[in-house]
Amino acid sequence: MGTPMTVAGIVGSLRSGMTIGIGGWGSRRKPMALVRAICRSPLTDLTVVSYGGPDVGLLCAYGKVRKVVAPFVTLDSIPLEPHFRAARQRGEIEFTEYDEGLFMFGLYAAAHGLPFLPTRAGLGSDVMRVNPDLRTVRSPYGDGEEFVAAPALRLDAALVHLNLADARGNARYLGDDPYMDDLFCKAATDAYVSCERIVTPAELAAAGPVQSLLVSRMHVTGVVETPRGAHFTDCLPDHPRDERFQKEYATAAADPDLWPEFKARYLDVDEPTYQEATR
């Protein structure tokens, strides 16, 4: 069962060197308040597993990352993530680059205690060349087909952001796409849910159909209310992506002369100050 925590408490329970999965997708429903707090923390040497967006970019910019495991890193409306690009082009980080489906199968495997799941996604491509540890497996049945064995993406911790949760960690998404947030939680030793609003179990139940109760308390360690905590990524229907601010971020991130001022103004500050500055 989850327990109510603070952002500082969640970040304080993480350790340097951990493998941390981050929910959402690209620049959509990312637990950015938690990511910003990690940036301000002494944590380092992290392996970040993500359908990557500005979460990955910011953690790279702050030197928190040893390795990124991802099928892409993008801001969606802005295709390329400047900090991730810079980190790759300077050779500062390791990169395990998977296909989107291969990555999902790795999450499914980890979420269900399987060492791997077979998939065709990756066969013949440079996913196999740049990940020499990937193995293939042959069907034991008559077809004898060869598959990529997507290795379980086991996580020490998962961070996800949803619209609503109760104080026990049950959580609901209200947008059109659950992304893989439940899989991240199930794949992790400890999962932490940040949300727009913590409500009573009765309010959570009344807020939509049972099908959108995505995350169960049985997989959650801690829950925290962080209104607008996904900003500047989207958290529909609570708010769309802040395209104007994202552009400001991307412009500053790509320009070493602009970045220090952006960082000082928006990031090297506490969450209430960030929220105030981006209203």
Add this chain to the structure above:
Amino acid sequence: MSEVTRAEVCVVACAEAWRGDGEILAAAMGTCSVLGARLARATFEPGLLTTDGGPLLTAEPIPFGAPAGDVEGWLPFRDHLWLVANGRRHVMMGASQLDRYGNQNISAIGDWARPKSQLLGMRGAPGNTRNNPTSYWVPRHSTRVFVERVDVVSGIGWDRGAHEIRRVVTDLAVFDFETPDHRMRLRSVHPGTTVAEVVENTGFELAIPADVPETRLPTAEELRVLREVLDPRGLRDREVRS
């Protein structure tokens, strides 16, 4: 009716890639490609399924950038990735680099280990090309895109076990792989372009038939649907200038 723009020729050429596909998802990236999928559905390939650009399967082909309207199905990312494995899907992707067998790179330029330019990443390209018919839409045909060898193989080509690389549409021409060894073949050149111009902007040797036809023009009905329904703001002409 005003003169047909190059972008409109491109949209129809993209639409043609899905001809005969029947009741499958037409997955598209890029303005002319998205419009092509919806135009095909609105005219000669009504069985196709198309999205709102997000997780909603729309009951009708909708205008570019419009809200979904009535919805006939739900395809969040996880189900979209399962659909790739299921196979009822023909995807038209973009390409930063493309070679003669249809190998595609959207991952990085230069040495993968420390790239000169980090791009998007593999995205779904490896799985797409292994599982589904795949076509490409390239809004600016150049020797930077059409290369002898791609730096990173994201999407696999015919020589690496692709399911099927069907069509490549660019702002200059249309290509297929209908050759004995599945090398890229010039299928048609757009009105106003020449074979020489295509060759000059391609970094590898193309298969070129003795007679290269012109890419067909949109029909009057296609132009009406495209101009009045699917893209009244003319976004297609911003992606490809005439």
